[in-house]
Amino acid sequence: MKTSILVFGSHNFLATLPDQIHDANTFNLKVISDFNQAVSHIQNVQPDIIFVQTSWKGSIKICSWLKEQNQLSWIHCILIEDRPQQLVKKSQRGWEWEFEMTANALNQGADAYIWLLTEETNDRLTTATKSLILSQLTVGVRKVQKYRDLMNTNDILSAIALADSLTDLNNRRALEWDLPRQINKARTQDISLSLIIIDVDFFKKVNDQHGHLVGDRLLQLLCSRLRHNLRSQDIAFRYGGEEFVVLLPHTNGDEAMTVAERLNRIVREQPFAINSNLHLHITISLGVACFQPDDDEKGMNLLHRADQCLLAAKAAGRNQVIGWEQYSQVSNLEAVS
Structure with missing residues (x-):
């Protein structure tokens, strides 16, 4: 994956x-001069590295804004000092003032602060400046790679935490997370x-008669x-x-009953082959709402x-589906009688 770079400043x-x-084979490069456009780009694209031209309007503002975005903290922001008056002061005031300027830049949100020094005889960067910029670019690439590795690890850990180890279905914790979202x-x-x-x-009879290992295999x-x-x-x-619970998005009551009836049928019609010598017939009860x-x-x-519908299905003899509408009708008849 190419590293994405945003340059906030001018094409010059x-x-x-x-x-x-x-x-272009290594980096996806984008130059933006407007502050609002830059913010929108950062939010939508989330570039890996940002070079900020200090003399450009909004430079410090964008560094400070980025610092406040906790979800974007991995983006490496490099502030490049190109203001002529500051470069003159640097040569006049010495290293203590230079350190003070660097500290201010870092406090305002930049991850690195580099002076844009050029050779006296031409406009080319000094070897030291070029080396420092490329070194900070390497730091940014390394930083984003660590972030991606961490996100991949977190995705794996999240998948493990939300999966049932026996059946490979989502577990109850996953339901507690997903159900409110679906609601x-x-x-x-x-x-x-x-x-x-x-x-x-x-199901208890299966465990009592054949042992828990057979019961586990049956559930699988x-x-x-x-x-x-x-x-x-x-x-x-x-x-x-x-x-077990099944969430049925974009599904009304009649459609849900059809799904439930199909599940009931495919479970009862064919036995489960635990091994070559043991085939078990089971049924399920289902409640739909x-x-x-x-x-x-x-x-x-x-x-x-x-x-409540599930309990009604079990009370009515098991191996059947009861939906809320059916349950409500029976409950109303019982109340009247």
Whole structure:
């Protein structure tokens, strides 16, 4: 991946920088002269390194702004001092004043502060200045690579933390993170959302008769079958033990019932081959509920309704699907009688 460089300043300023920075095979280079455009570019593109021309209007402002953006702290900001009056003062006031200027630049948000010194006989950079700029460029490249490595590591750790180690489904922690997001999306975009809770019927008998290793293998095979019979948009989670939750975005009640009925059928119709000598027939009970506008933001109401339907399916004999509408009708009849 190419390193992305933003130069905030003029094209004439860019021309003074070392030739290596202009290598299109190594760097994606962008020059922006307007402060607001530069901020927008940084927010959208997130360049790896920024060269800032000190004499350009808004130079210190952009360094200070960048310093305040915690999510962009990995961007390496190099402030290049090209103001003629400052270069004159540098030669007159000595190294203590130079150190003071550097400290001020770093305090205002720059990661590096470099004096743009040129040869007296021409406009070319001194060897030391060129070397220092390229060295800071290397620091920036190294810094962004460490950031990318860290992000990759965090992605892996997040995936591990949100995955169930036995079934490879998302775990309960992942559901607690994703369900509020789906609730918010359904509410703000006015789209449907449904949820299924699944429980394996009489799973304790499997563990009691065949042992926990067989029970674990059965759950693995079950989850594999469920996963391969869900739609691409559906998201399955292991909720705990032999209980599972499936989120169904963009899905109304009738569509959710169709999905649930299909899952119930594909589980009961074919046994699970634990090994060459053991094939187990199992069934599942399923409760289905849909998002309602007055549901809480964490999805507890939605989960509760689906769980009530699941309990009703188990009480009615298991191996079946009950949705909230069906559950409500039965509850109303019982209340009337």
